[in-house]
Amino acid sequence: xxxxxxxxxxxxxxxxxxxxxxxxxxxxxxxxxxxxxxxxxxxxxxxxxxxxxxxxxxxxxxxxxxxxxxxxxxxxxxxxxxxxxxxxxxxxxxxxxxxxxxxxxxxxxxxxxxxxxxxxxxxxxxxxxxxxxxxxxxxxxxxxxxxxxxxxxxxxxxxxxxxxxxxxxxxxxxxxxxxxxxxxxxxxxxxxxxxxxxxxx
Amino acid sequence: xxxxxxxxxxxxxxxxxxxxxxxxxxxxxxxxxxxxxxxxxxxxxxxxxxxxxxxxxxxxxxxxxxxxxxxxxxxxxxxxxxxxxxxxxxxxxxxxxxxxxxxxxxxxxxxxxxxxxxxxxxxxxxxxxxxxxxxxxxxxxxxxxxxxxxxxxxxxxxxxxxxxxxxxxxxxxxxxxxxxxxxxxxxxxxxxxxxxxxxxxxxxxxxxxxxxxxxxxxxxxxxxxxxxxxxxxxxxxxxxxxxxxxxxxxxxxxxxxxxxxxxxxxxxxxxxxxxxxxxxxxxxxxxxxxxxxxxxxxxxxxxxxxxxxxxxxxxxxxxxxxxxxxxxxxxxxxxxxxxxxxxxxxxxxxxxxxxxxxxx
Numbered sequence: 400x401x402x403x404x405x406x407x408x409x410x411x412x413x414x415x416x417x418x419x420x421x422x423x424x425x426x427x428x429x430x431x432x433x434x435x436x437x438x439x440x441x442x443x444x445x446x447x448x449x450x451x452x453x454x455x456x457x458x459x460x461x462x463x464x465x466x467x468x469x470x471x472x473x474x475x476x477x478x479x480x481x482x483x484x485x486x487x488x489x490x491x492x493x494x495x496x497x498x499x500x501x502x503x504x505x506x507x508x509x510x511x512x513x514x515x516x517x518x519x520x521x522x523x524x525x526x527x528x529x530x531x532x533x534x535x536x537x538x539x540x541x542x543x544x545x546x547x548x549x550x551x552x553x554x555x556x557x558x559x560x561x562x563x564x565x566x567x568x569x570x571x572x573x574x575x576x577x578x579x580x581x582x583x584x585x586x587x588x589x590x591x592x593x594x595x596x597x598x599x600x
Numbered sequence: 601x602x603x604x605x606x607x608x609x610x611x612x613x614x615x616x617x618x619x620x621x622x623x624x625x626x627x628x629x630x631x632x633x634x635x636x637x638x639x640x641x642x643x644x645x646x647x648x649x650x651x652x653x654x655x656x657x658x659x660x661x662x663x664x665x666x667x668x669x670x671x672x673x674x675x676x677x678x679x680x681x682x683x684x685x686x687x688x689x690x691x692x693x694x695x696x697x698x699x700x701x702x703x704x705x706x707x708x709x710x711x712x713x714x715x716x717x718x719x720x721x722x723x724x725x726x727x728x729x730x731x732x733x734x735x736x737x738x739x740x741x742x743x744x745x746x747x748x749x750x751x752x753x754x755x756x757x758x759x760x761x762x763x764x765x766x767x768x769x770x771x772x773x774x775x776x777x778x779x780x781x782x783x784x785x786x787x788x789x790x791x792x793x794x795x796x797x798x799x800x801x802x803x804x805x806x807x808x809x810x811x812x813x814x815x816x817x818x819x820x821x822x823x824x825x826x827x828x829x830x831x832x833x834x835x836x837x838x839x840x841x842x843x844x845x846x847x848x849x850x851x852x853x854x855x856x857x858x859x860x861x862x863x864x865x866x867x868x869x870x871x872x873x874x875x876x877x878x879x880x881x882x883x884x885x886x887x888x889x890x891x892x893x894x895x896x897x898x899x900x901x902x903x904x905x906x907x908x909x910x911x912x913x914x915x916x917x918x919x920x921x922x923x924x925x926x927x928x929x930x931x932x933x934x935x936x937x938x939x940x941x942x943x944x945x946x947x948x949x950x951x952x953x954x955x956x957x958x959x960x
Contacts, residue, residue, distance in 0.1 A: 476834065485700075486699055486700060492694065493699075495759070495763065496698060499758075505762040506766065507763075510763035511822055513763060514947075514948055515723050516947075516949040517949045518949075520818075523818070523819040523950055526819070528817060528819055529819050529830065529831060529834050530816065532817050532951050533722065533724055533815070534722070535722055536721035538718060541718075547739070548738075548739075551742050555812065555814075555842075556814075556842075
């Protein structure tokens with residue numbers, strides 16, 4: 400048995416945790432939307448500023464979920480990471496391509512983010528997690544796959560799965576992240592309908 | 601028990617599994633020099649397929665390799681409702697549509713092979729291939745499917761080549777994995793596929809036995825390997841322990857061995873910590889170049905062939921030890937009974953994965 404014990408969303412204007420709106424984009428500040436969320440979280444992690452948008456989104460989502468559950472009770476290899484999207488790292492791929500086609504200098508700092516699984520590395524580094532990792536590309540958010548594969552991960556050593564849908568391309572943001580645990584006093588039993596309902600995608 | 605078989609490969613070395621293995625067994629490399637290949641017009645070594653047009657090469661390779669693999673199994677399996685197709689790739693057909701690098705190729709596969717399910721794409725840097733095979737096995741073991749066809753494919757692009765050049769990670773000569781003079785990767789392109797199944801009778805030729813594999817993150821750096829080999833160490837340890845296999849039972853390690861200074865050093869440290877220094881080991885990058893998302897499947901397929909032929913294949917490009925921990929590099933082909941093989945992979949994002957298979 401496993402439970403969805405926390406979830407969060409980030410879109411172009413809103414950031415919510417367990418269905419409650421936490422923050423709305425302030426158009427006045429001149430700061431990027433993700434930086435506004437970062438500041439609202441009141442954490443000190445300068446590496447955030449080096450990350451591309453998918454990594455920033457996954458990082459912010461994981462920090463939002465840790466507000467509900469700090470996940471500190473788990474051993475360092477017990478939290479598995481399972482993420483997906485439709486367009487892989489296209490948002491950063493376009494920027495890297497511009498760096499050599501238009502600016503005539505291939506940018507190494509962009510190139511290292513031209514893989515969709517880099518966000519898993521960023522979350523692992525932040526939390527010192529050595530668990531299982533997988534990033535998949537699917538034509539749309541597929542609750543069936545996430546329920547099945549989370550169940551597989553929990554049956555093969557993981558005690559929790561932090562996962563979600565990280566869709567970011569040219570200003571469009573569709574982020575849904577969830578935490579699945581074996582023991583879940585405050586959670587609801589994991590199934591496709593629940594994940595579909597929570598995702599709202 | 602879950603089986604693995606019907607391995608196929610398309611690469612600069614050949615257009616089917618036999619052709620590829622024959623070339624490898626003759627220690628021929630698919631790497632050659634390409635003038636004007638680099639960002640500044642440098643001549644660079646690459647393992648490129650010149651027998652196919654550049655346009656839509658990714659989809660073309662996936663289709664051809666998949667067809668070759670299907671010819672080696674019960675033909676009803678590919679479109680069965682109990683079959684999932686898993687594609688491992690880092691960049692897909694990026695040159696055709698950077699915003700949707702996999703969509704068109706997947707749509708063609710669905711229609712052409714009448715697949716019952718949308719293929720799953722595993723895009724997890726250089727461990728994609730090993731991870732996709734492990735995921736396929738897990739999906740069968742948990743009863744969601746009876747068969748999984750895993751296809752790994754990546755093609756050489758200016759995008760990736762210029763990127764590796766920007767990191768000063770491209771070797772000026774054909775790559776030299778684990779050698780003292782190694783100085784970076786040689787990029788390659790290719791495609792390979794394997795069929796996993798709970799049913800031995802679907803294979804025309806006898807399959808091998810696939811154990812449950814694992815992955816682990818280094819939690820260290822997104823583009824630099826861990827100095828302690830922690831993630832690779834943990835992944836291999838988990839894979840061996842969860843299957844009750846001891847280090848002494850492994851007959852051969854198909855290592856990742858990209859030929860960058862830091863990656864190969866990291867692997868040597870992890871294997872040393874695992875007590876695997878004396879196990880015969882090679883990297884196949886000297887034959888195929890680094891084929892990124894295809895590498896894990898190509899190298900598993902060649903390792904399966906090595907097991908079928910009981911032949912240890914030379915680690916091409918290696919002459920002199922260049923890692924702080926000693927490894928039992930295979931310096932010349934030699935026959936040896938191969939019953940248990942370990943395949944490993946490591947990649948950007950700090951990811952590591954391993955799998956084990958054995959004779960039937």
